[in-house]
Structure formats: structure tokens, C-alpha cells
Amino acid sequence: MExxxxxxxxxxxQFAKALHGYFNRNNxxxxxxxxxxxxxxxxxxxxxxxxxxxxxxxxxxxxxPDGVSIQIGKQSVLGVAASxxxxxxxxxxxxxxxxxxxxDIAQDIENLQLKDDIxxxxxxxxxxxxxxxxxxxxxxxxxxxxxxxxxxxxEPNCIACGAPLxxxxxxxxxxxxxxxxxxxxxxxxxxAKIARD
Ligand SMILES: [Zn+2]
Ligand SMILES: [Zn+2]
Numbered sequence: 450m451e452x453x454x455x456x457x458x459x460x461x462x463q464f465a466k467a468l469h470g471y472f473n474r475n476n477x478x479x480x481x482x483x484x485x486x487x488x489x490x491x492x493x494x495x496x497x498x499x500x501x502x503x504x505x506x507x508x509x510x511x512x513x514p515d516g517v518s519i520q521i522g523k524q525s526v527l528g529v530a531a532s533x534x535x536x537x538x539x540x541x542x543x544x545x546x547x548x549x550x551x552x553d554i555a556q557d558i559e560n561l562q563l564k565d566d567i568x569x570x571x572x573x574x575x576x577x578x579x580x581x582x583x584x585x586x587x588x589x590x591x592x593x594x595x596x597x598x599x600x601x602x603x604e605p606n607c608i609a610c611g612a613p614l615x616x617x618x619x620x621x622x623x624x625x626x627x628x629x630x631x632x633x634x635x636x637x638x639x640x641a642k643i644a645r646d
Contacts, residue, residue, distance in 0.1 A: 452520035454626030457580035461510040486512040501556030502532025582626035
């Protein structure tokens with residue numbers, strides 16, 4: 450499962466609304482489960498869709514302290530694979546059958562690109578609300594390991610006890626937005642190498 454973290458003043462509902470707006474069309478529809486802080490929007494092929502095989506993909510949207518985490522679940526593609534298989538077989542037997550299957554093939558291909566489309570919609574919502582993959586200013590505090598006093602982020606030493614805070618400074622992975630400690634080399638979420646100057 451692939452997850453990303455968007456930091457800022459944004460809530461799960463705003464993402465869910467955009468997904469409903471974008472994916473309730475043609476052969477697809479959306480359903481929503483869960484409460485306001487943890488939502489699952491399921492995007493699936495409509496029952497009795499005119500063309501293509503069945504597919505479904507869940508998007509899990511959760512409120513986290515500094516924003517929203519989004520996870521796209523595993524897409525079930527058995528229906529699509531079966532439908533593409535039928536198209537392939539039909540055209541082997543008689544190439545003219547391709548003409549009868551064109552709608553199915555187009556729909557199946559579109560369904561297989563759902564995941565990219567979902568990330569596009571998510572990214573648009575994030576940009577619109579100025580949510581980013583770096584920590585937002587208002588939540589940039591960190592707790593001293595020794596005296597437990599909250600310090601503003603980027604303070605080199607604890608304002609109360611003077612202990613060095615360098616290793617505690619939180620950062621985020623710029624690829625997925627995951628919050629990490631300063632010394633982290635590899636993002637625990639997306640496995641990207643953390644670049645530092
Ligand atoms: Zn301290
Ligand atoms: Zn990452």
C-alpha cells in the first residue's frame with residue numbers, strides 16, 4: 450500500500466469530497482465509510498456497467514496531528530483482467546471481434562490507471578488548500594528529551610535546560626511527507642533516501 454502525508458490546515462472531508470466529485474461518473478461510482486477523522490472512499494465500477502470488467506479500489510483518508518494521511522489500498526483487478534482476457538481471446542479467433550470489444554478495452558485500460566488518477570485528484574486538493582509535504586509552521590514544536598519542555602522547531606538548544614536539540618528536529622520525507630527524525634537516512638514509509646545538504 451502506498452501512503453502519503455499532507456501537512457497543513459486540511460481535513461479528510463475535503464479530500465473525500467473531491468474524490469466523490471471526480472469519480473462518480475461513467476462506469477464508476479464512489480461510496481464512503483467511516484467517521485470524519487478516518488474515512489474510506491471506495492471507488493468501484495458501477496453494477497451493470499456497460500463495458501469493461503469489475504474493479505474496486507479503497508482510499509483511506511485519516512486525520513493526523515499535522516494534517517492528513519492518505520493511503521491507496523490494493524485495487525482488485527480480477528474483473529478487469531478477466532475482461533481483457535476475453536477481449537484478447539475474442540480477437541485471436543476473429544480480428545474483427547476487436548471492433549465489438551473496443552468499449553470494453555478502453556474502459557479496462559482506464560480502470561487500470563485509476564491509481565494515478567486518484568493521486569492526481571489528491572494532489573489538486575492539497576495544492577488548493579496549500580497543504581504540503583513539509584511540516585506546517587503552526588505545529589513546529591518539539592519536546593526536549595531531558596526536561597520535556599516544548600521548544601520551537603529550529604531552536605538549536607532547549608530554551609529551558611539548554612540541552613542540544615539537533616538530533617530531535619523533525620523533518621519530513623519530501624517524496625511522501627512522512628515525519629522523520631533528523632538522523633533518519635531512509636524514509637520508513639516510502640523507502641526513499643533522505644537527501645540532506
Ligand atoms: Zn530541556
Ligand atoms: Zn517517504
